[in-house]
Amino acid sequence: MNRNRTTGLAIVAALSAALLGGCEAPSLGQLFSGEKTQASTEVSGKKPQQEEGTNVVKKKQPSLEETIQMVDGVPTVTNPAELTVVVNKKRALPADYIPSDLVEPNVPFPFDEKVEKRMMRAEAAGALEKLFAMAKEQGIELYAVSGYRSYRTQKSLFDTYVQTQGAEHAAAYSAVPGKSEHQTGLAMDVSGADAQTRLEESFASTPEGQWLAANCAKAGFIIRYVQGKEDITGYAYEPWHLRYVGTDIAEEIMSKGITLEDYFQQAKTAQKQ
Template sequence: MIRTKMFVLTIGSVLVLAGCGNQSQEELSGNESPEKNSELHQKDQPDEGQFDSEKEEKQDPNQNDQNNGEGTEPEEKKENQKNPSKENDVVPEPTSLQVVVNKQRQLPAGYTPPNLVVPDVPFYFDQFMQKKQMRQEAATALENLFQAASEQGLDLVAASGYRSYARQKSIYQSNVDTYGREEANKFSAQPGHSEHQTGLAMDVTVAELSFKLVQEFGKTPEGDWLAENAYKYGFVIRYPEGKESITGYSYEPWHLRFVGKEDAKEIHEASETLEEFYGHMPGNENPTD
């Protein structure tokens, strides 16, 4: 297993911008948080609805809002022949590895994923925070992915995983207060609509980009390797380039989503998004979960 690395950054707070993230300012006891910049918001760009935001307190791993129940992880896609995706559909199987959460589909109120753990991989910060966590099966797969990357001489760094409904609500409201609701909706996920709340997503970065979450990551050796190999470990690039009109979000080469090896391989080979593969395009009459 990879020994967790510590990255000591300059004391201060950073305005985290665009994409997966939602970080206004975050003070991490002397650590700077990753920064997100998309091509759409180059000036004081806010983070997108998928990342962390503002000041985040240190947390005791035993005092987190996770559900200690086992939950179920149905691997088979469930057919629904009647109801197309529409605004604010509540997903029927939130614990499914194939769950699709986006601007049209939300998790049930108060949902907390089961079996949250901290993967044994390098993070850009050392102290425990909620965003270090993932569901057990996703965390194990991430460890295997990081190990394989390390064997190729690549140095991936984890940045942001699980985020609670309450956390996302705070982040989204902060972005609305700062940028207005219409603008915030272009990059920030509303509470209940964030991939990070599933516990199946992790943002990754590299030291050479100062641990920022930027589209340039896709051009690094690590980003290039992920695009070609993430599926082998059950992950997909959730927001691929050229699919913005389908996913609703800008290209995010750093955002990994766990769906299991079998589906990840098919999604990779078909060059599809989760919306396309699982039939959750707006108006689709045969969605699957």
């Protein structure tokens, strides 16, 4: 088992043990070994991330209706570990879901702390490294700002948003605990030097933001919350929020200018024809 996967499993095991024991989970800073975990060890040679991501579209995708069940009155996804899982305000993750393959991508961050938001699932982390390498080759400087977020962390953030910005702002820009894509380990907020690594809508007009929108699908990512689709995604436009889905699906979504929800609806319609 390679080093990054071992690190991810150790973190998950420690978090799970603490949560099941009823005590406070240790911080990610305590769990990191101090060595930089590199997802790139997963992608050398045959680039398994790109191949696996491409294969996602080759199997029949279940409809959104087939991957939901009621849990304590909350519509909850039954496929939280799938790369194509759809999480939104109407589709929650299990509260205790922690990805089993969290690793730290070898990309620049605007902070040094060893915290959970540096983490992503292994395949997504490898794809992010590929994306950042592509950007660097073209003179674009990107920074990873916020990736994996546990249920508990999301609850703390959402509560803070409500207290400081009001419930309406919180509902538009933050997710209720359990309904955040960051908990999947497949999302990363990205910014650039021109935006001073801030997560703001103006990022879309910077060279980094424009490059990201034009090229993210080549590495299997989509801009998850697109402009003009707020009624579908449930969230305001976020040009910084990347979601990994695999290259084939990402290229279809980005080329058509649709959402992940639209993709599944169109696939369902096509299967009926």
